[in-house]
Amino acid sequence: MKRNHGFWSAVGWTHVAGVVFVFAAFVRNVNLDGDLPGSITLAVVMFASIVPMMFVLAGGVAVVGGWHVRARSLKSDGPWHVIHETFKTNDLEWMIRHVRDPLHQLPYGLTLASNLAGVSVWSGRGTPVLQLWIPWSDIRSLCATTTVTGGNRFPSLEVSADMNGQRLRFAFPLLGQFPFRSSSATPDTLERLVADLRSLQSGRIPSGR
Incomplete structure (x- = not known):
């Protein structure tokens, strides 16, 4: 409840x-x-x-x-150097279920957060709930891609990782800031996010984070 x-x-x-x-x-x-x-x-x-x-x-x-609220909670709990809004797609839900539990229900609104240890996905509000954790040691590549959902195209972050003995690809559609995060992220935002995550993967905190 x-x-x-x-x-x-x-x-x-x-x-x-x-x-x-x-x-x-x-x-x-x-x-x-x-x-x-x-x-x-x-x-x-x-x-x-x-x-x-x-x-x-x-x-x-x-x-x-x-x-x-979730972003504010994650920042206060820290240390998270990169935080960005994402949301559930059918493919993303299937991939997370594959890692966690075939019956696991994923909420729509999600938050992507990363630090020097790895990449995570959270739901929840005042008390964030961890939905997915991928340590950098399991991640093989980070790249920009495009997700098509509901007839709309969203710039997305693709994370390729070795988990459960398989190579899995998670595509996270990214949202813009205005109005009310109802628009997709800009290509510049996606490019910066990929660059910041690659910095974290190499053990460096991105400037301005």
Whole structure:
């Protein structure tokens, strides 16, 4: 239940906003037209229409908030020299399940974090949850690639590693910073991330990190 707290808080607050909006529209309609039954019907229709939208909005708020809170928690727990937002794709979930557990459920919002010891993937909010750990000794290559998901193309980091006796390739789609991390990362951001990770792999902390 702790891991879902952020989502349900977002659901609650966005629904409160929806109720306030519908009530304000109801009061305005009664004052203008004086038609109480018609205003009640309009309010019911409006509320039924916005409920699905409120759930979608709440989910987005929870994911974006999760990235922010998780990054802050990781920085305070440290030492993480590179932190960047990523998200679940079908292929990435399959690869992580292959390493961990075939029944393991991966949340949508994830955070990529790296230090001089290796590369990690986290979920959770106030208390980050480790989803994947790859030490540098297992990593064979780092490169830029492109992930296609939901009909969209995202600049992605590909990490090739020897795990469980196999060569595995993890592709992490990267997100931009604005607006609300809804856009893909720029090629420059991806290029810098790859360079910073290669510095860490060679035992050097990247400048500015």
